[in-house]
Amino acid sequence: MNMNTKCTLFLLGTAALTLTWAGVARVTAQELDPETKARVERFEKGPATIDVSKYPDGIKDNYEVFSTKCAQCHKLSRPINSDYARPDEWSRYIKRMMNKPGSGISSTEGKKIYEFLTYDSSIRKKAMLDEKLAKATPEDKAAVETKIKEVHDKYDKK
Ligand code: HEC
Numbered sequence: 001m002n003m004n005t006k007c008t009l010f011l012l013g014t015a016a017l018t019l020t021w022a023g024v025a026r027v028t029a030q031e032l033d034p035e036t037k038a039r040v041e042r043f044e045k046g047p048a049t050i051d052v053s054k055y056p057d058g059i060k061d062n063y064e065v066f067s068t069k070c071a072q073c074h075k076l077s078r079p080i081n082s083d084y085a086r087p088d089e090w091s092r093y094i095k096r097m098m099n100k101p102g103s104g105i106s107s108t109e110g111k112k113i114y115e116f117l118t119y120d121s122s123i124r125k126k127a128m129l130d131e132k133l134a135k136a137t138p139e140d141k142a143a144v145e146t147k148i149k150e151v152h153d154k155y156d157k158k
Contacts, residue, residue, distance in 0.1 A: 044074070046077050052120075059115070061112075062116035063120075066079075072103070073100070090114055090121070094110050115155070119148075119151050
């Protein structure tokens with residue numbers, strides 16, 4: 001093997017390694033489509049905490065679970081300022097997050113987070129929720145209201 005061949009082989013090897021690493025990095029990074037990326041960036045610009053001082057004690061406890069578990073991969077401001085407000089939107093999305101590798105959210109914790117977000121949305125996001133329900137069918141609206149009532153009945157002081 002002459003010097004030129006060795007040199008070419010070395011360069012080829014380096015190029016192959018570089019390509020491999022670029023591939024690994026692309027798969028590892030959380031690649032979001034441009035629309036989702038813009039949306040989550042907008043959410044994350046908003047407040048990163050919720051004033052829970054007027055909420056019942058049990059909901060305050062659930063806020064602790066939410067603020068620990070849902071800030072592991074992204075800012076808590078992402079769910080806080082998101083477009084979700086309906087109980088079914090929350091249960092679907094919490095399940096989606098629970099299924100992400102390494103989320104470490106148990107079903108008990110998932111339920112507490114659901115109850116927190118349903119309760120909180122019924123108060124803090126009331127305008128958004130009313131707007132969504134105005135577009136719903138009467139049956140759909142009634143089903144959503146039943147789910148919200150269930151959470152309030154469980155936590156509000158009688
Ligand atoms: C294991 C990492 C991980 C954890 C834990 C996690 N998320 Fe996420 N979350 C992501 C990723 C990745 C995305 C963006 C892609 C997607 O939507 O799947 C995201 C996106 C979101 C969005 C934006 C959805 C949109 O597209 O508008 C919301 C809202 C959200 N998460 C809420 C939560 C809530 C609530 C929890 C706690 C139950 C949580 N996340 C926990 C990884 C995580």
